Amino acid sequence: MPDGTTVSQGRTWAAPTDESECLGEAVGLVYRSGDRTLIDGIDLQIPRAGRTVVMGANGAGKSLLLRLLHGLLLPSAGHVRWGGRPLDDALRQQQAMVFQRPVLLRRSVAANIRFVLKLRGRADQARVDATLDEVGLAAHAHQPARLLSGGEQQRLALARALATDPQVLFLDEPTASLDPASTAAIETIVNRAHARGTKIMFVTHDLGQARRLADDVIFLHYGQLAEQSPAQRFFDDPVSQAARDYLDGRLVIRKSSK
Amino acid sequence: MQDFSASFGLAFQLVLAADPDLLEIIALSLKVSLSAVAIACLIGLPVGTAIAMGRFRGRTATIILLNALMGLPPVVVGLLIYLLLSNAGPLGWMRLLYTPGAMIIAQAVLITPIVAALSREVVEQLHCEYAEQFRSLSVPRSSAAAALLWDARYSLLTVALAGFGRAVAEVGAVIIVGGNIDHLTRVMTTAIALETSKGDLALALALGIVLITLALSVNAAVMALRLTATRYAYA
Numbered sequence: 001m002p003d004g005t006t007v008s009q010g011r012t013w014a015a016p017t018d019e020s021e022c023l024g025e026a027v028g029l030v031y032r033s034g035d036r037t038l039i040d041g042i043d044l045q046i047p048r049a050g051r052t053v054v055m056g057a058n059g060a061g062k063s064l065l066l067r068l069l070h071g072l073l074l075p076s077a078g079h080v081r082w083g084g085r086p087l088d089d090a091l092r093q094q095q096a097m098v099f100q101r102p103v104l105l106r107r108s109v110a111a112n113i114r115f116v117l118k119l120r121g122r123a124d125q126a127r128v129d130a131t132l133d134e135v136g137l138a139a140h141a142h143q144p145a146r147l148l149s150g151g152e153q154q155r156l157a158l159a160r161a162l163a164t165d166p167q168v169l170f171l172d173e174p175t176a177s178l179d180p181a182s183t184a185a186i187e188t189i190v191n192r193a194h195a196r197g198t199k200i201m202f203v204t205h206d207l208g209q210a211r212r213l214a215d216d217v218i219f220l221h222y223g224q225l226a227e228q229s230p231a232q233r234f235f236d237d238p239v240s241q242a243a244r245d246y247l248d249g250r251l252v253i254r255k256s257s258k
Numbered sequence: 259m260q261d262f263s264a265s266f267g268l269a270f271q272l273v274l275a276a277d278p279d280l281l282e283i284i285a286l287s288l289k290v291s292l293s294a295v296a297i298a299c300l301i302g303l304p305v306g307t308a309i310a311m312g313r314f315r316g317r318t319a320t321i322i323l324l325n326a327l328m329g330l331p332p333v334v335v336g337l338l339i340y341l342l343l344s345n346a347g348p349l350g351w352m353r354l355l356y357t358p359g360a361m362i363i364a365q366a367v368l369i370t371p372i373v374a375a376l377s378r379e380v381v382e383q384l385h386c387e388y389a390e391q392f393r394s395l396s397v398p399r400s401s402a403a404a405a406l407l408w409d410a411r412y413s414l415l416t417v418a419l420a421g422f423g424r425a426v427a428e429v430g431a432v433i434i435v436g437g438n439i440d441h442l443t444r445v446m447t448t449a450i451a452l453e454t455s456k457g458d459l460a461l462a463l464a465l466g467i468v469l470i471t472l473a474l475s476v477n478a479a480v481m482a483l484r485l486t487a488t489r490y491a492y493a
């Protein structure tokens with residue numbers, strides 16, 4: 001297979017040729033709830049550089065995969081490693097996540113930023129101001145965070161995540177209900193963080209956005225890794241049938257649910 | 259026996275004239291019940307928060323017990339505190355029986371479960387909302403607890419006010435451990451009970467008016483807090 005894309009047992013993923021290129025990995029990752037297997041044996045290597053976009057139909061397990069990678073959920077089997085180490089509090093402090101539904105503290109906009117800065121022991125007003133400035137929320141600093149518009153809330157959640165200078169930033173559909181301008185604003189901020197060296201893991205359903213952002217794509221299908229390919233290859237000539245169907249806009253409904 | 263409307267007239271006069279006896283009784287009532295609320299919050303908030311955030315065996319049973327304790331009958335609490343504080347009791351050496359101290363203890367025992375149970379509910383709700391975000395940020399437990407208490411402050415204030423309302427209106431416990439001694443342990447509720455039985459309806463009614471006004475003010479305060487909280491989206 002070209003482009004470092006490999007296929008085995010009907011599944012496909014990019015195998016980094018060099019160990020040092022891999023920042024995180026999942027090995028035999030399984031997550032079960034009751035008798036449902038929601039994440040079904042995912043082996044995954046996350047390249048150190050670039051923006052990895054996670055795609056897949058509703059319920060494919062994208063949010064679950066992010067939670068498992070970030071250590072918010074413990075896998076039923078298999079493990080997650082970052083830099084060769086299992087995830088602990090110290091490692092998680094170098095990561096940040098923007099949730100599908102932002103959870104903001106019932107405080108002012110500035111206080112939301114101050115809260116995380118204080119946690120990391122560097123809560124000076126200048127830094128709070130700079131952080132809000134970067135996402136264009138300086139004018140809203142003293143407003144209650146939960147009265148912001150949806151797009152502003154997402155920007156605040158993103159600002160809060162970036163305030164800790166994370167090594168890895170997970171974003172779970174951060175622009176799902178935003179207008180084009182807000183979407184562009186979020187993408188700009190994400191790209192800026194990427195330029196500063198932050199590893200980006202981005203879930204989206206928006207094909208245009210995926211094309212704009214992705215350096216490589218992870219495609220999930222019913223809790224399995226259908227494909228991991230470099231972006232160009234994924235969009236031009238996806239290897240898996242599932243991704244092909246998804247890109248063509250064909251809805252795939254499996255008869256018996258897992 | 260005075261006639262009803264005359265008593266009412268006299269009662270209003272007492273209130274409006276700020277009768278010193280009346281004021282003394284009101285002051286003691288407030289002192290006792292506010293102290294009891296302070297103690298109940300000091301114990302009940304941490305307990306409620308710990309249960310809200312905790313995952314331990316017997317948690318559900320603890321919550322059921324706590325909720326049941328909200329309905330403690332005041333006279334039973336009074337009796338138990340009486341036994342503890344009486345000369346022959348284990349805490350008899352403190353010589354607290356028939357003092358405001360004993361009344362504070364009794365009311366604190368009565369409303370600590372209320373503060374604990376209600377704050378558990380309030381904090382747990384917020385905890386469910388924040389938990390994953392806090393885990394993502396690796397927020398230490400102590401900081402998480404502090405943040406929850408702070409962000410729930412409006413709801414927790416209404417919890418404290420509910421405790422105060424219960425304490426100040428309660429008569430069974432304070433009359434047993436306080437003894438309703440004039441100028442020493444006489445509070446509004448015990449005075450009303452006594453004056454009514456003596457037939458001095460004016461003073462009883464005057465105190466009743468004050469109590470009801472107090473209850474109304476507490477409820478108005480709760481309402482105002484709710485509105486403020488909603489306006490600022492803190493609720």
Ligand SMILES: Nc1ncnc2c1ncn2[C@@H]1O[C@H](COP(=O)(O)OP(=O)(O)OP(=O)(O)O)[C@@H](O)[C@H]1O
Pocket residue numbers: 033038056057058059060061062063064065100
């Ligand atoms: N905590 C959980 N417990 C049990 N089942 C869960 C849990 N979280 C998610 N699921 C189930 O796992 C499946 C995958 O959920 P997930 O949220 O990962 O999907 P997703 O790919 O993010 O979908 P969407 O695009 O709609 O956000 C769903 O069927 C969901 O019902």
Ligand SMILES: [Mg+2]
Pocket residue numbers: 062063064100172
């Ligand atoms: Mg999702």
